[in-house]
Amino acid sequence: MESILQVDNLEVCFRTAHGEVPAVRGASFSVRPGEVLSIVGESGSGKSVTSLSLMGLLPESARAMGSVRFDDRDLLRLNGEEMRELRGNGISMIFQEPMTSLNPVFTVGFQLMEPLRIHRDQSKKEAYREAVRLLEQVEIPEAKKRMEQFPHELSGGMRQRVMIAIALACRPKLLIADEPTTALDVTIQAQILDLIVDLKDRTGMGVILITHDMGVVAETADRVLVMYAGRVVEAAGVETLFHEPKHPYTQGLLQSVPNVDDSLYPLNSIPGYMPKPGEIQRGCPFHPRCREAVEKCRDHHPPSFAFGTEHVASCWLGEEEGEAHGGSSAG
Amino acid sequence: MAAPALVKLENLKKHYPRRSSWFRRSTGEVKAVDGISLELYAGETLGVVGESGCGKSTIGRTLIRLEKPTEGRIRFEGADITHLSSRKLKPYRRKMQMVFxxxxxxxxxxxxxxxxxxxxxxxxxxxxxxxxxxxxxxxxxxxxxxxxxxxxxxxxxxxxxxxxxxxxxxxxxxPSLIVCDEPVSALDVSVQAQILKLLKSLQQKRGLSYFFISHDLGVVRHLCDRVLIMYLGQAMELASAFTLFREGQHPYTQALLSAIPRPVPGKKRERILLKGDLPSPSDPPSGCPFHTRCPEVRSVCRERRPEWKEIAPGHRIACHAR
Structure with a gap:
């Protein structure tokens, strides 16, 4: 199936007092309609910066290179006006803390109707009807009453539903969700994840789900990218990734998650810490923490190796079994 | 367990006055902890689990007297420390520490x-x-x-x-007791596992007791011997970790366990989806606080608070339906 988003060799650098600091170092991936692509990684892995660069939401001090193709256009080359047109209309985004993305001084109804009136040229009456329908679509009870309420009057779960309703207002082809349930309680998280998957099935939009929670990945994703220190180190279908992970980092990540269903599950932590963004990387960025590192890992960055279709890992261990996959990064 | 408890809470309550921003008039109380009784034994880890606003942090802080209890009794090594002055409390402070x-x-x-x-x-x-x-x-x-x-x-x-x-x-x-308030929640998983291992080995070496507050049931299962499930300031269920995770009886425990996303792809589990949101702790429902979201609610649940009864040795539950 044709992809709706195609990212090639994305690099993002931040200008700081200590010079240019790379946050994303050559990420390539694609998203197809109706699929959930999950980007997993720990803090500092570059997963959120990747998503912000897709939306043109990077701060002034950042520079993005490479190509991001969406609807036959390269998003990295759009000007401010063109990007605004696309945001909400073609691509929408929801964040971890809905309270910071909702405007506290406007009612829920106003904030829902605004994109409809701007992007879809609806009259006030049409927009009102559509807004109520959207609230009902995200299963908010008493939708008409909610239209008049302010964000602070709603619970965390309700606010995230409102954010999703706003994000869906202009029927985007791609929804980017950055840790959408991290701030929510587990019973509410279950509701919101089910809602996102259900809406995706109904509308056929593609979803990029950014998370650090391997449980959330397993239950919602179709395909997964694992990021480490700004690079995509492994990419695979969700079943393959959990059952046959190739990269030692992916393996370590999976073994670090305590198992709710088994108290005797052996917990294997990864020693050490992720390199800071400014640190000079020589060889494979994971080699100082890797159990299986060999001489080569210290000096040469591994290219990606492919293991069958749709499974690539950027690790020298795959050199014999896998096929060289071109580029310096998995995708 | 025959050994005397290191900590014993008897009907512990911590209520905060709720004030309106207008002239700071008192407009009632938030019952952060509303009648908790339990024992913590030497060398064990007791997990305290619940969603935001359930009072799990308040109970931890009150237990080591960082907060003044409103009602009830706290015993530490048999001594009543509920109302001790800070001078008299000093020797006990050494033995009770906290990790944030x-x-x-x-x-x-x-x-x-x-x-x-x-x-x-x-x-x-x-x-x-x-x-x-x-x-x-x-x-x-x-x-x-x-x-x-x-x-x-x-x-x-x-x-x-x-x-x-x-x-x-x-x-x-x-110390002999450490209250750990979500000690690994802010950490990345690979680092979280390192800290959990450290806590475990320190306990084995020093015979420490942990009062371990967490919202992460995976972490709790890994570390804890017994688990208390709380909801809006009240105890719902208390049992050994083994029993609770395999055959937790309370409808809230069951819903909580079923809501956790498991790192096992392709297995579509039947979730018990709870309707609605957590009620506000400043205005909790009457009777059993969980009745507004409970799939097995009965009329008695709306009227009377269920008693904290023992259904098997060491297994307590507050539910009219069980």
């Missing part, structure tokens, strides 16, 4: 780590200057840090290292 979620917020940004670790020893007048330094080095070593780390400032450390420092400080006075 965000270690950075609890460290003085301008104080070297070795000075931070030495401070409690000075305050409690333990050891002379030389012996105190040696003790600090031992502590650093015990939590997996180097002696050189002592010369640095908090901002030079990563989150995981800071939590190691937070643990070292809690250990400085050789």
């Amino acid at each position: 979620q965000d270690p950075f917020a609890s460290l003085n940004p301008r104080q070297r780590i070795d000075d931070t670790l030495e401070e409690p020893l000075t305050i409690h007048q333990m050891l002379d200057k030389r012996a105190r330094r040696e003790r600090v080095w031992e502590l650093l070593d015990e939590v997996g840090l180097d002696r050189e780390h002592g010369e640095r400032l908090p901002h030079e450390f990563s989150g995981g290292q800071r939590q190691r420092i937070g643990i070292a400080r809690a250990l400085a006075l050789n």
Whole structure:
């Protein structure tokens, strides 16, 4: 199936007092309609910066290179006006803390109707009807009453539903969700994840789900990218990734998650810490923490190796079994 | 368990006055902890689990007298410490320490780590200057840090290292109890696993008791011997971790367990989806606080608070339907 988003060799650098600091170092991936692509990684892995660069939401001090193709256009080359047109209309985004993305001084109804009136040229009456329908679509009870309420009057779960309703207002082809349930309680998280998957099935939009929670990945994703220190180190279908992970980092990540269903599950932590963004990387960025590192890992960055279709890992261990996959990064 | 309890809570309550912003008039109370009774034994880890606003942090803080209890009784090693003055409390403070979620917020940004670790020893007048330094080095070593780390400032450390420092400080006075309030929630999973391992090995070595507050049931299962499930200030269920995770009886426990996303793809589980949101703790529902979301609600649940009954040895539950 044709992809709706195609990212090639994305690099993002931040200008700081200590010079240019790379946050994303050559990420390539694609998203197809109706699929959930999950980007997993720990803090500092570059997963959120990747998503912000897709939306043109990077701060002034950042520079993005490479190509991001969406609807036959390269998003990295759009000007401010063109990007605004696309945001909400073609691509929408929801964040971890809905309270910071909702405007506290406007009612829920106003904030829902605004994109409809701007992007879809609806009259006030049409927009009102559509807004109520959207609230009902995200299963908010008493939708008409909610239209008049302010964000602070709603619970965390309700606010995230409102954010999703706003994000869906202009029927985007791609929804980017950055840790959408991290701030929510587990019973509410279950509701919101089910809602996102259900809406995706109904509308056929593609979803990029950014998370650090391997449980959330397993239950919602179709395909997964694992990021480490700004690079995509492994990419695979969700079943393959959990059952046959190739990269030692992916393996370590999976073994670090305590198992709710088994108290005797052996917990294997990864020693050490992720390199800071400014640190000079020589060889494979994971080699100082890797159990299986060999001489080569210290000096040469591994290219990606492919293991069958749709499974690539950027690790020298795959050199014999896998096929060289071109580029310096998995995708 | 025949041994006497290290900590015993009897009908503990902590209510906060709720004031309106207008002239700070009192407009009722928030019942953060509303009648909790339990025992914590020497050398065990008791997990306290619940969603936001359930009172799990308040109970931890009240138990070591960082908060003044509104009602009820706290016994520590048999002694009633509920109303002790801070002077009389001092010898007990040594034995009860706390590890917080965000270690950075609890460290003085301008104080070297070795000075931070030495401070409690000075305050409690333990050891002379030389012996105190040696003790600090031992502590650093015990939590997996180097002696050189002592010369640095908090901002030079990563989150995981800071939590190691937070643990070292809690250990400085050789406590018998540590209240851990979400100690690994702010950490990345690979680092979280390191800290969990450290907590486990320290417990084995020193025979510590942990009162372990967490919202992460995976972490709780890994670390805890017994688990208390709370909801809006009240106890829902208490059992050994083994029993609770395999055959938890309370409808809330069951819903909570079924809501956790498992890291096993392709297995579509039947979730017990709870309707609606958590009610506000300042205006909890009547009767059983869970009745507004309970799939098995009966009319009695709306009217009467269920009693805290023992359904098997060591297994307690508050539910009309069980």
